[in-house]
Amino acid sequence: MSQKITVKLNDQVVKKTGRQEKKRAVFETNQLNLWYSDTHALKDINLSIKEKEVTAVIGPSGCGKSTYIKTLNRMVELVPGVRTTGEIKYKNRNILDRNFRVEDLRTQVGMVFQKPNPFPKSIYENIAYGPKIHGIKNKKILDEIVEKSLRGAYIWDEVKDRLNENAYGLSGGQQQRLCIARCLAVEPDVILMDEPTSALDPKSTLRIEELVQELREDYSIVIVTHNMQQAARISDKTAFFLNGEVIEFDETDKIFTNPKDSRTEDYISGRFG
Numbered sequence: 001m002s003q004k005i006t007v008k009l010n011d012q013v014v015k016k017t018g019r020q021e022k023k024r025a026v027f028e029t030n031q032l033n034l035w036y037s038d039t040h041a042l043k044d045i046n047l048s049i050k051e052k053e054v055t056a057v058i059g060p061s062g063c064g065k066s067t068y069i070k071t072l073n074r075m076v077e078l079v080p081g082v083r084t085t086g087e088i089k090y091k092n093r094n095i096l097d098r099n100f101r102v103e104d105l106r107t108q109v110g111m112v113f114q115k116p117n118p119f120p121k122s123i124y125e126n127i128a129y130g131p132k133i134h135g136i137k138n139k140k141i142l143d144e145i146v147e148k149s150l151r152g153a154y155i156w157d158e159v160k161d162r163l164n165e166n167a168y169g170l171s172g173g174q175q176q177r178l179c180i181a182r183c184l185a186v187e188p189d190v191i192l193m194d195e196p197t198s199a200l201d202p203k204s205t206l207r208i209e210e211l212v213q214e215l216r217e218d219y220s221i222v223i224v225t226h227n228m229q230q231a232a233r234i235s236d237k238t239a240f241f242l243n244g245e246v247i248e249f250d251e252t253d254k255i256f257t258n259p260k261d262s263r264t265e266d267y268i269s270g271r272f273g
């Protein structure tokens, strides 16, 4: 059955190392359920997100992908009427516990959105903003953070001579890498990406995919994507969601070459979704 499924991998961006060492979980999701008022959007989710891996979340529209990653930094709480049961352990503490300070969580867990959303400020200020909020005032230290973060997001060479220009003057792909740099500036542990390339052209998409490959050396990344080839190219693990449930979660290679569930096979081979 699985021989029919061929997802072409792009050798240029695949840097999967096949490392087999045992990794710790950054997030352990246990029996998570979530309701938006009467809509049961997440059903008995159990997922273990490992450190320094890229975990892709795939599935058809409305299956709960965004909702799931927005629970990982508790952004979903901003929606009135949201209710959850179960737990999400981040480093052995349940982040859904009211005593868990959401500010601490969001320092550790950064997020990049579908549409690049730089602040209407200079390129420099976009990056320095977070560290300043965290109390760093020394100009030399801020300069160093700005350079390191922009280098980390592979945009330094393109912007180093225009740091004081407004970030809105950058292209969409550059803005998205700037937003990733802004995330790196506060030294997170995990980066959540909600369809980060869906608003970008193919060249900018490739740059972001290459960047994700580099970032996985130092960060744990969870990425929602509608792009099956992207999930196959850049992720170590893939979770397939359907109607609020995780149907299958496994090594990406297994999901795309030998899925266990026929619904996964139907989805990745384009029969629905």
Ligand SMILES: Nc1ncnc2c1ncn2[C@@H]1O[C@H](COP(=O)(O)OP(=O)(O)OP(=O)(O)O)[C@@H](O)[C@H]1O
Residues within 6 Å of the ligand: 036, 039, 041, 059, 060, 061, 062, 063, 064, 065, 066, 067, 068, 079
């Ligand atoms: N703010 C909200 N209020 C009420 N219901 C919501 C809200 N956001 C999402 N939902 C519902 O929760 C379910 C899951 O939505 P979610 O946005 O997580 O899906 P998704 O898989 O990310 O979809 P897409 O691929 O279209 O972005 C859907 O039924 C959706 O209508």
